[in-house]
Amino acid sequence: MTSINVRVDGASYSDDVEPRTLLVHYLREQLGKVGTVVGCDTSNCGACTVHLDGNAVKSCTVFAVQADGSEVTTIEGVGSADALHPVQKAFHEMHGLQCGFCTPGMIMASIDLLQENPSPSETEIREGIEGNLCRCTGYQNIVRAVQQAAGELSGSAGQA
Amino acid sequence: MIPAPFAYARPTTVDEALQAIADGGEDVKILAGGQSLIPVMRLRLAAPETVVDLTRVTELRGVREEGDTLVIGAMTTHHDVITDPLIAQHAPLIAEATETVADRQVRRRGTFGGALAHADPAGDLPAVALALDAEFVIAGPNGRRTVGAADFFVDYLTTALEDGELLVEIRVPKLSGTWGVRYEKFNRVAQAWSIVAVAAAVRRENGHIAEARIGLTNMGPTPLRARATEAALAGADATPEAIAAAARSAGEGTSPSSDLNGQADYRAHLVQVLTRRAVSAAAGL
Numbered sequence: 001m002t003s004i005n006v007r008v009d010g011a012s013y014s015d016d017v018e019p020r021t022l023l024v025h026y027l028r029e030q031l032g033k034v035g036t037v038v039g040c041d042t043s044n045c046g047a048c049t050v051h052l053d054g055n056a057v058k059s060c061t062v063f064a065v066q067a068d069g070s071e072v073t074t075i076e077g078v079g080s081a082d083a084l085h086p087v088q089k090a091f092h093e094m095h096g097l098q099c100g101f102c103t104p105g106m107i108m109a110s111i112d113l114l115q116e117n118p119s120p121s122e123t124e125i126r127e128g129i130e131g132n133l134c135r136c137t138g139y140q141n142i143v144r145a146v147q148q149a150a151g152e153l154s155g156s157a158g159q160a
Numbered sequence: 161m162i163p164a165p166f167a168y169a170r171p172t173t174v175d176e177a178l179q180a181i182a183d184g185g186e187d188v189k190i191l192a193g194g195q196s197l198i199p200v201m202r203l204r205l206a207a208p209e210t211v212v213d214l215t216r217v218t219e220l221r222g223v224r225e226e227g228d229t230l231v232i233g234a235m236t237t238h239h240d241v242i243t244d245p246l247i248a249q250h251a252p253l254i255a256e257a258t259e260t261v262a263d264r265q266v267r268r269r270g271t272f273g274g275a276l277a278h279a280d281p282a283g284d285l286p287a288v289a290l291a292l293d294a295e296f297v298i299a300g301p302n303g304r305r306t307v308g309a310a311d312f313f314v315d316y317l318t319t320a321l322e323d324g325e326l327l328v329e330i331r332v333p334k335l336s337g338t339w340g341v342r343y344e345k346f347n348r349v350a351q352a353w354s355i356v357a358v359a360a361a362v363r364r365e366n367g368h369i370a371e372a373r374i375g376l377t378n379m380g381p382t383p384l385r386a387r388a389t390e391a392a393l394a395g396a397d398a399t400p401e402a403i404a405a406a407a408r409s410a411g412e413g414t415s416p417s418s419d420l421n422g423q424a425d426y427r428a429h430l431v432q433v434l435t436r437r438a439v440s441a442a443a444g445l
């Protein structure tokens with residue numbers, strides 16, 4: 001066992017973990033942060049995306065010990081039921097989901113994209129979230145949601 | 161699946177890392193960005209006794225200049241390579257190829273050195289390192305040695321790195337502004353590996369191609385140079401016809417494999433098309 005200190009969604013935790021524990025399993029099983037999901041075994045689907053020190057990573061492809069001393073933000077930490085994050089709100093309003101399984105990862109990847117590029121073109125949005133797979137929507141409304149969020153975050157009226 | 165248990169070491173210097181590797185037992189794995197190693201451990205295709213994590217070895221990160229050479233630390237992430245001003249200025253081919261690697265999350269953690277040490281034939285960076293005549297600085301228990309790219313890539317997933325050694329940095333000769341570059345990658349879907357890709361750097365001199373360097377991805381167990389095409393281009397007119405003629409020999413001396421993404425003869429055709437496109441773009445046509 002190795003002891004780690006992490007901040008997750010604003011709260012501090014000190015825990016003992018096995019080195020082989022993946023960050024996503026630590027979040028879900030030890031901290032109960034089940035908003036972050038696991039969709040594959042091959043680091044392809046992006047459903048497990050969280051921010052590690054502000055950057056989007058696949059939490060199934062990071063060991064929990066590697067987050068020692070770091071700040072982790074999950075989908076549970078970006079907004080609340082009364083005050084959704086603008087990207088959450090846009091996914092809701094633009095119907096950027098059907099079953100919703102990919103949504104936590106899609107939103108975390110999209111927030112990372114918009115931090116780096118506040119007004120992406122459609123192509124840049126598609127490339128920016130290429131690490132996230134959706135089996136339901138066909139992506140059209142996901143792209144529209146990111147476009148709307150970009151408009152809202154940059155203060156303009158938002159494109160319909 | 162979760163990986164099999166292992167002992168974990170987190171050194172902060174290269175010397176500590178070498179010691180941890182020496183002390184780690186029979187089966188030690190170096191962990192860089194983990195974007196190839198962790199998936200392989202999750203599938204239990206690898207179950208090392210000890211994992212030595214280089215993430216905190218800060219001396220392995222970053223890019224610096226030494227005269228005519230750019231020195232890239234092995235632990236520099238793909239993201240940092242893409243956004244580095246020195247690479248943009250002196251080795252834009254590396255940035256262009258790195259942008260095609262995987263997806264934003266993987267690029268945040270995956271490293272330049274890890275991708276080269278992994279030496280996947282479909283990986284995008286080995287062919288670029290070969291085309292640019294990069295050198296690899298390797299540290300081991302008996303000090304440091306430098307290996308040229310042509311000797312670094314030995315076979316399928318196999319490099320000149322010996323047990324007990326680690327890749328410290330990659331030295332890349334700067335290309336002056338008279339060189340044009342292009343990485344032409346062919347794949348089918350988002351975040352997919354190259355079926356074939358071609359890295360080209362071309363130096364033009366009054367309407368002629370003075371020199372061309374061409375690296376091939378996934379045309380054999382290791383990255384390869386398209387030597388016949390390079391020879392045909394030296395001194396050739398910088399015209400679409402001359403480039404198309406030279407590109408027809410791009411597959412000479414290669415041994416592409418057949419897999420679910422394409423048969424060997426398909427790859428042999430593709431490499432000619434991609435070489436023509438990459439050289440044309442690099443020559444400014």
Ligand SMILES: Cc1cc2nc3c(=O)[nH]c(=O)nc-3n(C[C@H](O)[C@H](O)[C@H](O)COP(=O)(O)OP(=O)(O)OC[C@H]3O[C@@H](n4cnc5c(N)ncnc54)[C@H](O)[C@@H]3O)c2cc1C
Binds near residue numbers: 190262275282
């Ligand atoms: C979904 C997905 C898509 C991908 N698509 C692409 C793609 O299109 N093109 C592409 O090129 N790559 C792709 N990759 C691989 C990615 O580029 C990896 O980052 C890279 O192959 C390995 O780098 P890493 O730093 O993560 O190394 P790790 O996974 O940590 O290590 C890989 C191997 O190299 C060894 N190693 C690492 N660093 C050193 C060192 N300094 N000294 C000695 N040995 C070392 C390790 O022991 C291990 O055997 C993809 C990966 C994923 C998960």
Ligand code: FES
Binds near residue numbers: 040044059
């Ligand atoms: S669970 Fe699929 S990428 Fe992490």
Ligand code: FES
Binds near residue numbers: 096100102103
């Ligand atoms: S909404 Fe079902 S996977 Fe995307």
